[in-house]
Amino acid sequence: MGEMTASIAHEINQPLTAISMYAQSSIKLIERGNADPDKLRAALEKLNTQSLRAGAIIERIQRFARPQQGQQEMTRLSVLLTDLLKLAESDARLHEVELKFELDQDLPAVLCDPIQIQQVALNLIRNAIDAMSEIHRAFGRTIVIQTRAVSPQMVEVAVVDQGPGVAEDVEDLLFTPFHTTKKDGMGMGLSICRTIIAQHGGVLSFRNNENCGASFYFTLPVEVIPDEQPDE
Numbered sequence: 001m002g003e004m005t006a007s008i009a010h011e012i013n014q015p016l017t018a019i020s021m022y023a024q025s026s027i028k029l030i031e032r033g034n035a036d037p038d039k040l041r042a043a044l045e046k047l048n049t050q051s052l053r054a055g056a057i058i059e060r061i062q063r064f065a066r067p068q069q070g071q072q073e074m075t076r077l078s079v080l081l082t083d084l085l086k087l088a089e090s091d092a093r094l095h096e097v098e099l100k101f102e103l104d105q106d107l108p109a110v111l112c113d114p115i116q117i118q119q120v121a122l123n124l125i126r127n128a129i130d131a132m133s134e135i136h137r138a139f140g141r142t143i144v145i146q147t148r149a150v151s152p153q154m155v156e157v158a159v160v161d162q163g164p165g166v167a168e169d170v171e172d173l174l175f176t177p178f179h180t181t182k183k184d185g186m187g188m189g190l191s192i193c194r195t196i197i198a199q200h201g202g203v204l205s206f207r208n209n210e211n212c213g214a215s216f217y218f219t220l221p222v223e224v225i226p227d228e229q230p231d232e
């Protein structure tokens with residue numbers, strides 16, 4: 001939590017510094033008298049842009065990180081993921097990547113917030129697309145989205161890519177807020193996804209594939225109906 005707060009503070013400090021700078025220069029313009037309205041307007045517009053940027057950072061964090069109560073439903077993962085395809089496919093096509101589903105249709109339903117779980121899966125797919133684009137799809141063009149039961153109590157969703165894979169020793173870094181290797185990345189995806197999955201009683205992690213690429217996966221508990229307690 002402390003680490004997360006420090007990173008957020010750092011990120012928000014940039015627009016705030018800019019806001020203060022533009023405010024100070026606007027004051028100076030006015031104090032000098034006969035302020036050029038065009039210059040003043042330009043400074044105030046920049047100030048406005050920066051305050052919107054700070055707001056957008058906060059909103060994004062709130063939207064993902066705040067657990068939404070009362071949104072849990074019994075959900076079939078195959079339905080949830082098929083719905084997601086519409087969102088992910090155009091992005092995949094744009095990057096010349098193919099999405100392939102290997103869904104176990106017999107999986108039991110899970111109790112979850114479907115929107116949050118879709119966001120997690122979407123972030124993993126986007127990361128996979130980015131990873132494969134980074135090496136110009138040298139190892140292949142296919143991302144496989146798999147579901148399976150890992151035990152009678154747990155199901156797993158895995159996004160298997162053909163990207164460069166991940167060095168085991170950077171695992172902790174990957175899940176750290178604001179760690180990114182991308183020019184326009186925010187580095188929030190995996191840390192937020194891990195929090196969402198933990199709130200659902202599951203685990204989000206990754207393993208490297210045998211041939212190439214990585215598999216990012218998460219587990220979700222199956223709703224187990226508790227045995228009736230025998231009377232004493």
Ligand SMILES: Nc1ncnc2c1ncn2[C@@H]1O[C@H](COP(=O)(O)OP(=O)(O)OP(=O)(O)O)[C@@H](O)[C@H]1O
Nearest residue numbers: 127128131165174180181182185186187188189190
């Ligand atoms: N499938 C993958 N293969 C290789 N590296 C990956 C993969 N997924 C994530 N990474 C690495 O982990 C980093 C963190 O990912 P994360 O989703 O947290 O942030 P991001 O994608 O950089 O930005 P955003 O906040 O927009 O999601 C990435 O920048 C990338 O270096």
Ligand SMILES: [Mg+2]
Nearest residue numbers: 123127189190
């Ligand atoms: Mg990401």
